[in-house]
Structure formats: structure tokens, C-alpha cells
Amino acid sequence: MSIPVICDRCRATGISGEADFSHLGDLLEFEPVPRKTQRADGWTPERQRAFIAALSATGSKRMAAIAIGMAPYGVDQLLKAEGNDSFKAAFDRAIAIARANGSLKIAQEEAQDQREWEAKAHASYAEQEGGFAKQS
Secondary structure (H helix, E strand, O other), rough: OOOEEEOOOOEEEEEEOOOOOHOOOOOOOOOOOOOOOOOOOOOOOOHHHHHHHHHHOOOOOHHHHHOOOOOHHHHHHHHHHHOOHHHHHHHHHHHHHHHOOOOOOOOOOHHHHHHHHHHHHHHHHHHHHOOOOOOO
16 A cells, blocks of 8 residues: 655655555544545545555644645544544544654654744743733
């Protein structure tokens, strides 16, 4: 099985190749969430499977969505859509795989680092002249 990928740094596109996905077992054999409208740039069954594979590797739905060239909010839409039972089960299994191989911990640490950086940037801006107005 080949999975389309997009580099999150340089935006280069490509195919993951004929990698061995046997460690995922039947994870990618789920029933994709049916979409009301078929769009060329939408969440096709192939993209849903690519997302689940990327999620099992990254442990982050944001990073997995970006890796396949899709917007992270689309994942939330899939998780809320009718007919998502099989996708949800695959999502949960992918997170369990990521947790088992340590990817989930890495994703959580990266998210924490991002939150800390944003808090420091916010505090720095607030200290500057013309920053946020102080409340009395």
C-alpha cells in the first residue's frame, strides 16, 4: 500500500512507497466515513486511510492531517459525522499504536513546547510598550 505524503517543512509531495505496513495489522481495513459531497481535495477513503497510518506513526491528529496535506479541523468533522464508527475505532487503535511506540509522548511534548513558546511570546509582547492594556 502506498500513502501520499506532504513534508510539513518544505511542502514537498510524494508517495511513501511500498513500505511494510504489516505492523499495523488490519488497522487500515476500516470502513471510511461516507462524505455527502465527493471532492477532489476532500477526505476520500484513501486520504482517511493515509491519515490513520500517519496518526499511528505521529500520535498527533494535527501532525497526521498536515502530513497528508489536509486541514486538521477536517479530522474533527470526520469524528462527528454519521457513519464514523469504523473510522473512530481505527482512530483509537492508531492512538494506541502511537502510545505503544512512544510517538504519542513525543507529540504531547511538542504540543507542550508550543504552548510554552506561545505563553512566552504573549508575555514578552505584553511587557513591550504598546502591548496589551493592563486591567485595573
